[in-house]
Every structure is written in structure tokens, then in C-alpha cells.
Amino acid sequence: MKRICYTLGLLIGVLSSAWAQNRVVVNADLAKDTISxxxxxxxxxxxxxxxxxxxxxxxxxxxxxxxxxxxxxxxxxxxxxxxxxxxxxxxxxxxxxxxxxxxxxxxxxxxxxxxxxxxxxxxxxxxxxxxxxxxxxxxxxxxxxxxxxxxxxxxxxxxxxxxxxxxxxxxxxxxxxxxxxxxxxxxxxxxxxxxxxxxxxxxxxxxxxxxxxxxxxxxxxxxxxxxxxxxxxxxxxxxxxxxxxxxxxxxxxxxxxxxxxxxxxxxxxxxxxxxxxxxxxxxxxxxxxxxxxxxxxxxxxxxxxxxxxxxxxxxxxxxxxxxxxxxxxxxxxxxxxxxxxxxxxxxxxxxxxxxxxxxxxxxxxxxxxxxxxxxxxxxxxxxxxxxxxxxxxxxxxALMLPLTVETANFELNGRALPAVSASASKDQSGKIHITLTNIDPTKKQEVPINLRGMKASKVSGRVLASGKIQDYNTFDQPNKVQPTEFKGAKLKGETLTVSMPPASVVVLELQ
The missing domain is CATH 3.20.20.80 (Glycosidases)
Incomplete structure (x- = not known):
């Protein structure tokens, strides 16, 4: 029982550490510029x-x-x-x-x-x-x-x-x-x-x-x-x-x-x-x-x-x-x-x-x-x-919503690139959209998003991902890579939690 608890504790610690590496804050109350x-x-x-x-x-x-x-x-x-x-x-x-x-x-x-x-x-x-x-x-x-x-x-x-x-x-x-x-x-x-x-x-x-x-x-x-x-x-x-x-x-x-x-x-x-x-x-x-x-x-x-x-x-x-x-x-x-x-x-x-x-x-x-x-x-x-x-x-x-991004790194041979990027906007109907990209080809990213200056009760989305970073569409298989419904986002109060697959692009809609 001690070994199981110790292993579980380690797993929780690793997950918490990975979670802490990513954080996005969307500042809807600071918006002023339009995305042309x-x-x-x-x-x-x-x-x-x-x-x-x-x-x-x-x-x-x-x-x-x-x-x-x-x-x-x-x-x-x-x-x-x-x-x-x-x-x-x-x-x-x-x-x-x-x-x-x-x-x-x-x-x-x-x-x-x-x-x-x-x-x-x-x-x-x-x-x-x-x-x-x-x-x-x-x-x-x-x-x-x-x-x-x-x-x-x-x-x-x-x-x-x-x-x-x-x-x-x-x-x-x-x-x-x-x-x-x-x-x-x-x-x-x-x-x-x-x-x-x-x-x-x-x-x-x-x-x-x-x-x-x-x-x-x-x-x-x-x-x-x-x-x-x-x-x-x-x-x-x-x-x-x-x-x-x-x-x-x-x-x-x-x-x-x-x-x-x-x-x-x-x-x-x-x-x-x-x-x-x-x-x-x-x-x-x-x-x-x-x-x-x-x-x-x-x-x-x-x-x-x-x-x-x-x-x-x-x-x-x-x-x-x-x-x-x-x-x-x-x-x-x-x-x-x-x-x-x-x-x-x-x-x-x-x-x-x-x-x-x-x-x-x-x-x-x-x-x-x-x-x-x-x-x-x-x-x-x-x-x-x-x-x-x-x-x-x-x-x-749409009206650009300023945001800050803290991200884990995509690491290779002692070098590092930011794994997660994001942008957000509010359209004329009042819907808010957040787009995220995870460039790490092997690691998923858990991304908590703090929603400042906005209220949302519903989230939906789409994701573009595939088995390998080298995957592409051919005339024989034209739909091998295409967007699908995204179910990895959960909304609770002012926090949106997003689980991104490796090498993926996600678009979320908040209402």
C-alpha cells in the first residue's frame, strides 16, 4: 500500500509540475485593437x-x-x-x-x-x-x-x-x-x-x-x-x-x-x-x-x-x-x-x-x-x-484580446523552444475564440486558461492533429489530416482547462 501511495504521489507531482509549466491569461478587459x-x-x-x-x-x-x-x-x-x-x-x-x-x-x-x-x-x-x-x-x-x-x-x-x-x-x-x-x-x-x-x-x-x-x-x-x-x-x-x-x-x-x-x-x-x-x-x-x-x-x-x-x-x-x-x-x-x-x-x-x-x-x-x-x-x-x-x-x-502565455518547452538535444502559443479575440456577435498551437511532436500539453473580464457558460472546439508530424494528405487519401471535434476543454468558473494532443492546433469558442 505504501508503494502504491508513493507511486501515486510521484505521478501527481509530475502532473502538477507539467501543469504549472503552462498558463494562459486572457485579458478581455484590456482589449482595444482589431485583428485585420x-x-x-x-x-x-x-x-x-x-x-x-x-x-x-x-x-x-x-x-x-x-x-x-x-x-x-x-x-x-x-x-x-x-x-x-x-x-x-x-x-x-x-x-x-x-x-x-x-x-x-x-x-x-x-x-x-x-x-x-x-x-x-x-x-x-x-x-x-x-x-x-x-x-x-x-x-x-x-x-x-x-x-x-x-x-x-x-x-x-x-x-x-x-x-x-x-x-x-x-x-x-x-x-x-x-x-x-x-x-x-x-x-x-x-x-x-x-x-x-x-x-x-x-x-x-x-x-x-x-x-x-x-x-x-x-x-x-x-x-x-x-x-x-x-x-x-x-x-x-x-x-x-x-x-x-x-x-x-x-x-x-x-x-x-x-x-x-x-x-x-x-x-x-x-x-x-x-x-x-x-x-x-x-x-x-x-x-x-x-x-x-x-x-x-x-x-x-x-x-x-x-x-x-x-x-x-x-x-x-x-x-x-x-x-x-x-x-x-x-x-x-x-x-x-x-x-x-x-x-x-x-x-x-x-x-x-x-x-x-x-x-x-x-x-x-x-x-x-x-x-x-x-x-x-x-x-x-x-x-x-x-x-x-x-x-x-x-x-x-475581431477584437483582439490581449493575453500572456507561460509555456513548457519543446526540448531537443539541450535546446528549447516554447511549446504552446495562443491568441484570442471577440467577434461582433460577442463570441470569444481562443486558438492554441502545441508544437511539441511527442508531448501533450495541459493548459489552464484564466479568463479575465469575461463570463462564459459554454465551450466547444475543433482540433487538428495526426499520428505523426510527417503526416499529410494525398490524392488517394485526401482526408487523412482534417479537423475533428475537440473534447479536451473543460470550463469551471473563470478557468478553462485544455488538454492538447502532441503537435496540434486547437480553436475554442466560448459563449
């Missing part, structure tokens, strides 16, 4: 099979479509919620001449995609097709102009073509091509990665070029153009400092950076056959997002203490070696529970920085990098990343 739905944006570049075969199959395709857009992809993305879609790139943007993609398709010139596979494109997907896609998705268009190889006049005329109400030369051309009313595009990028594929420019040089381009771009009576300069390369704080210092703040609407969770750029590793060590390193890169936001944000705060400018992370996600046997320039990779961990943890970080982070785009939507959907002919599957975005869409335009 636009941090849940997506990215569609002319790269591999993202546009052609992913979104667009043409009106004459046997694959069911509406005006050339795949019905299955559009329906899935509408359910998930795509607040904005960035196009045409990426590196492709600074080689794209928009006038080649308008008018009768048979008259459009072809072009070589010099960055992505050297393929020849027929320009059958251009401005009008992109706007049709955005309309079907219910998404705001986010267009990147060609600063690298284009001209000021070319960019100015594109904005006029998109937004001028009528009477101007480009508005007349738009009308001749079948569109009378302006699209009133709001989000417009003036170049992309101009420190790299967009022209190998220094920050100082780009700042001057940006001012020259921006000087001639006009608003035309619709919503004020959200003008986004080329954002920085991950931890290039000099780029952010230089633009904040040298570019008048009233000429910009936002500034930010690109960041990919890459272990090693020369050997990125397999998307599916990876070790725990590789997983740890990937998550280490993903969680660096917190530091990047804080440090770029500190620079922005010095020049813009009222946070008028939005922080924009217009490219982010996991990047691995392409699938065996596929074109290395097409960046086609599978999507596992590791990618769900990247998505869940990153979106929690974005949510918690809603005061500054107001626009972001995961790379990329279909068939490229950390895609939310993959296609093969007339088949389509949804990835674990898709399910995270669909689960988290409860945060769109």
Missing part, C-alpha cells in the same frame, strides 16, 4: 502550377470552371476565407509587363518566365482574369507593380487602367477590353524584393527610386491607394531603417519584411521525410517571426510612434526541396503537420501584434511552397495549412 482580416492574405505568383492548372484552366477546359477559374479551388478558398490575394509576384512581378496580358487572348504576346523554370507563358491570365478570380473569391486584389524592369509610365498607366473612373486614356482602353467601371484596387506594391531579384538595389538607392515612382502615381476617387514599398529581407533591419528615415511617411501605407522558415538555403530538406532535428530547426526559424516583428517594429516606432503605417509580411511560410521528379523551378512541395505548426504559431504571433501587423500573405496559395491546396488534373486536395487557416478565420476583423 488582411493578415490572413494569400499569394499567387506566376510560378509553376499556381496560376495555370491551379487557379486557372481556361474556359474550354474539361475541369469544371467559371470563366476559366476552377470551381473546386474557388469553392474551397471561399470557405476558408481569402481576404486579399497578391499577384503577379514575387520575382515574376518585376519582369511582368501588364499590357501584354490584356485584350483578345489570341493577340497577346508570349513571354519567358526567367525566374521560375524558364517556361513560356501565353499571357492568357492577365489583369481582367485576376480581377475575375478575386471577384469569385470575394477577395481584395493586391497587385505588385514592375519597378525592376519596368518604367514609371508603365506603372502609372496600370494604376490608371485599374482605378480611373472614365475619360482617361487607360480608362478608355479598359472599356474597349470589356470593363467599363474601375476596379478600385486598394493594395498596390511598388516593386518586390528590389534588394534581390527585383534589381539588386541598395536600400538607399531603392528609397530614391521609390520616391520617383510614387511621385507620379495618383488616387482616382476610390479608396486611397495602399502604397507598399519593397519590404525587407527577413532580418535586414538596415532596409527598414533606411526607408523609414529617407522616405516621407505620408507617401507610404506600410512597410515590413519577407521571412521563410528555411533550415539551409543550399539544402532545404524534404517536405515529408524529415527528422525531429530538422523539424526543430524549421520551427526555430518559424518562431523567429516574433523577434522580427519586434525589431522591425521598434525601428518603425521611432519614426511612426502612432503606428499609422501597417507592418506587412507579404511573403512567409515553409520552404523545402521540391517533390522528387518535379521541375525544380516550380517549387512544388507537399504539406505536412509540420506546416500546420508553422501556420498556427505564426498566425498567433500576427494576431497578438494586431496593433502594427495589418497585412500578410502566405506563400503560396496553390501548388507552390506552403500551399493550402494542391491539384493534379481534375483532382484537388486541401492541406493541413488550409485547415489551420479555415479554423482561424474566426479571428477575421
Amino acid at each position: 482580416r488582411h493578415i490572413y492574405g494569400h499569394f499567387a505568383e506566376h510560378l509553376g502550377r499556381c496560376i495555370y492548372g491551379g487557379f486557372y484552366v481556361g474556359e474550354d477546359s474539361d475541369i469544371p470552371n467559371t470563366n476559366g477559374m476552377r470551381n473546386d479551388v474557388v469553392a474551397a478558398l471561399k470557405k476558408m476565407g481569402v481576404p486579399n490575394l497578391r499577384w503577379p509576384g514575387g520575382c515574376f512581378a518585376d519582369t511582368y509587363h501588364w499590357k501584354d496580358g490584356i485584350g483578345p487572348k489570341e493577340d497577346r504576346p508570349s513571354m519567358i518566365n526567367i525566374f521560375w523554370g524558364g517556361t513560356t507563358e501565353d499571357n492568357s491570365f492577365g489583369t481582367h482574369e485576376f480581377m475575375e478570380l478575386c471577384q469569385q473569391l470575394g477577395a481584395e486584389p493586391f497587385i505588385n507593380g514592375n519597378l525592376g524592369s519596368g518604367t514609371v509610365q508603365e506603372m502609372v498607366e496600370w494604376v490608371e487602367y485599374l482605378n480611373h473612373p472614365g475619360g482617361a486614356p487607360m480608362a478608355k482602353l479598359r472599356s474597349e477590353n470589356g470593363r467599363e467601371q474601375p476596379w478600385n484596387v486598394q493594395f498596390f506594391g511598388i516593386g518586390n524584393e528590389n534588394w534581390g531579384c527585383g534589381g539588386d538595389m541598395t536600400a538607399e538607392y531603392y528609397a530614391d527610386v521609390y520616391k520617383r515612382y510614387n511621385n507620379y502615381i495618383r488616387d482616382y476617387g476610390g479608396p486611397r491607394l495602399f502604397r507598399l514599398p519593397s519590404t525587407a529581407n527577413s532580418a535586414d533591419y538596415h532596409w527598414t531603417e533606411t526607408l523609414m528615415k529617407n522616405v516621407p511617411l505620408h507617401t507610404m501605407s506600410g512597410l515590413g519584411f519577407h521571412h521563410y522558415s528555411v533550415i539551409n538555403w543550399s539544402d532545404k530538406g524534404s517536405a515529408t521525410n524529415f527528422s525531429t532535428e530538422e523539424y526543430f530547426q524549421t520551427m526555430e526559424k518559424a518562431l523567429q517571426m516574433e523577434e522580427l516583428i519586434q525589431r522591425h517594429g521598434a525601428i518603425m516606432d521611432r519614426y511612426d510612434p502612432k503606428k499609422r503605417l501597417a507592418m506587412v509580411v507579404d511573403e512567409w511560410g515553409g520552404w523545402y526541396d521540391v517533390e522528387p521528379g518535379t521541375n525544380p523551378g516550380f517549387l512544388y512541395q507537399q504539406n505536412t503537420m509540420r506546416d500546420a505548426m508553422i501556420a498556427g504559431a505564426t498566425l498567433n504571433i500576427f494576431n497578438n501584434h494586431a496593433d502594427r501587423v495589418r497585412l500578410a500573405n502566405i506563400a503560396q496559395t496553390v501548388n507552390v511552397l506552403q500551399a493550402v491546396a494542391l491539384t493534379d488534373g481534375n483532382k484537388m486536395l486541401l492541406t493541413p495549412t488550409y485547415h489551420v487557416f479555415e479554423m482561424y478565420n474566426v479571428h477575421h476583423d
Whole structure:
């Protein structure tokens, strides 16, 4: 009997210790910032099979479509919620001449995609097709102009073509091509990665070029153009400092950076056959997002203490070696529970920085990098990343509830990462949602949540989890990884206790 009691005492002690490692306090009484739905944006570049075969199959395709857009992809993305879609790139943007993609398709010139596979494109997907896609998705268009190889006049005329109400030369051309009313595009990028594929420019040089381009771009009576300069390369704080210092703040609407969770750029590793060590390193890169936001944000705060400018992370996600046997320039990779961990943890970080982070785009939507959907002919599957975005869409335009997180560590070979991340919001109907991610692939997490400034009588939820961190969906098993009902949450007074499986994403709804 003594041995049994002693063993039971040890077990209780271990459980109590593990319990004490995790604690979340949600401060509903301190809420003031709104989580912009636009941090849940997506990215569609002319790269591999993202546009052609992913979104667009043409009106004459046997694959069911509406005006050339795949019905299955559009329906899935509408359910998930795509607040904005960035196009045409990426590196492709600074080689794209928009006038080649308008008018009768048979008259459009072809072009070589010099960055992505050297393929020849027929320009059958251009401005009008992109706007049709955005309309079907219910998404705001986010267009990147060609600063690298284009001209000021070319960019100015594109904005006029998109937004001028009528009477101007480009508005007349738009009308001749079948569109009378302006699209009133709001989000417009003036170049992309101009420190790299967009022209190998220094920050100082780009700042001057940006001012020259921006000087001639006009608003035309619709919503004020959200003008986004080329954002920085991950931890290039000099780029952010230089633009904040040298570019008048009233000429910009936002500034930010690109960041990919890459272990090693020369050997990125397999998307599916990876070790725990590789997983740890990937998550280490993903969680660096917190530091990047804080440090770029500190620079922005010095020049813009009222946070008028939005922080924009217009490219982010996991990047691995392409699938065996596929074109290395097409960046086609599978999507596992590791990618769900990247998505869940990153979106929690974005949510918690809603005061500054107001626009972001995961790379990329279909068939490229950390895609939310993959296609093969007339088949389509949804990835674990898709399910995270669909689960988290409860945060769109909801009031962010500040919280604090004390967490156990995900430990490996003497190194440690925080295992649990969380974010919370209150929607317009008064429902409170809490999203949690446990990145530890072997240990469940018991998480007590203290609910300050709120009253709740009912909790429900969903969970995304699987047997292994390497699990993914295939065209033969498209539903291997999908959300299920979550029964591991119990509410008692002001305390919510949550039991999270290893490597899981949980969304809770409190009423």
C-alpha cells in the first residue's frame, strides 16, 4: 500500500509540475485593437502550377470552371476565407509587363518566365482574369507593380487602367477590353524584393527610386491607394531603417519584411521525410517571426510612434526541396503537420501584434511552397495549412484580446523552444475564440486558461492533429489530416482547462 501511495504521489507531482509549466491569461478587459482580416492574405505568383492548372484552366477546359477559374479551388478558398490575394509576384512581378496580358487572348504576346523554370507563358491570365478570380473569391486584389524592369509610365498607366473612373486614356482602353467601371484596387506594391531579384538595389538607392515612382502615381476617387514599398529581407533591419528615415511617411501605407522558415538555403530538406532535428530547426526559424516583428517594429516606432503605417509580411511560410521528379523551378512541395505548426504559431504571433501587423500573405496559395491546396488534373486536395487557416478565420476583423502565455518547452538535444502559443479575440456577435498551437511532436500539453473580464457558460472546439508530424494528405487519401471535434476543454468558473494532443492546433469558442 505504501508503494502504491508513493507511486501515486510521484505521478501527481509530475502532473502538477507539467501543469504549472503552462498558463494562459486572457485579458478581455484590456482589449482595444482589431485583428485585420488582411493578415490572413494569400499569394499567387506566376510560378509553376499556381496560376495555370491551379487557379486557372481556361474556359474550354474539361475541369469544371467559371470563366476559366476552377470551381473546386474557388469553392474551397471561399470557405476558408481569402481576404486579399497578391499577384503577379514575387520575382515574376518585376519582369511582368501588364499590357501584354490584356485584350483578345489570341493577340497577346508570349513571354519567358526567367525566374521560375524558364517556361513560356501565353499571357492568357492577365489583369481582367485576376480581377475575375478575386471577384469569385470575394477577395481584395493586391497587385505588385514592375519597378525592376519596368518604367514609371508603365506603372502609372496600370494604376490608371485599374482605378480611373472614365475619360482617361487607360480608362478608355479598359472599356474597349470589356470593363467599363474601375476596379478600385486598394493594395498596390511598388516593386518586390528590389534588394534581390527585383534589381539588386541598395536600400538607399531603392528609397530614391521609390520616391520617383510614387511621385507620379495618383488616387482616382476610390479608396486611397495602399502604397507598399519593397519590404525587407527577413532580418535586414538596415532596409527598414533606411526607408523609414529617407522616405516621407505620408507617401507610404506600410512597410515590413519577407521571412521563410528555411533550415539551409543550399539544402532545404524534404517536405515529408524529415527528422525531429530538422523539424526543430524549421520551427526555430518559424518562431523567429516574433523577434522580427519586434525589431522591425521598434525601428518603425521611432519614426511612426502612432503606428499609422501597417507592418506587412507579404511573403512567409515553409520552404523545402521540391517533390522528387518535379521541375525544380516550380517549387512544388507537399504539406505536412509540420506546416500546420508553422501556420498556427505564426498566425498567433500576427494576431497578438494586431496593433502594427495589418497585412500578410502566405506563400503560396496553390501548388507552390506552403500551399493550402494542391491539384493534379481534375483532382484537388486541401492541406493541413488550409485547415489551420479555415479554423482561424474566426479571428477575421475581431477584437483582439490581449493575453500572456507561460509555456513548457519543446526540448531537443539541450535546446528549447516554447511549446504552446495562443491568441484570442471577440467577434461582433460577442463570441470569444481562443486558438492554441502545441508544437511539441511527442508531448501533450495541459493548459489552464484564466479568463479575465469575461463570463462564459459554454465551450466547444475543433482540433487538428495526426499520428505523426510527417503526416499529410494525398490524392488517394485526401482526408487523412482534417479537423475533428475537440473534447479536451473543460470550463469551471473563470478557468478553462485544455488538454492538447502532441503537435496540434486547437480553436475554442466560448459563449
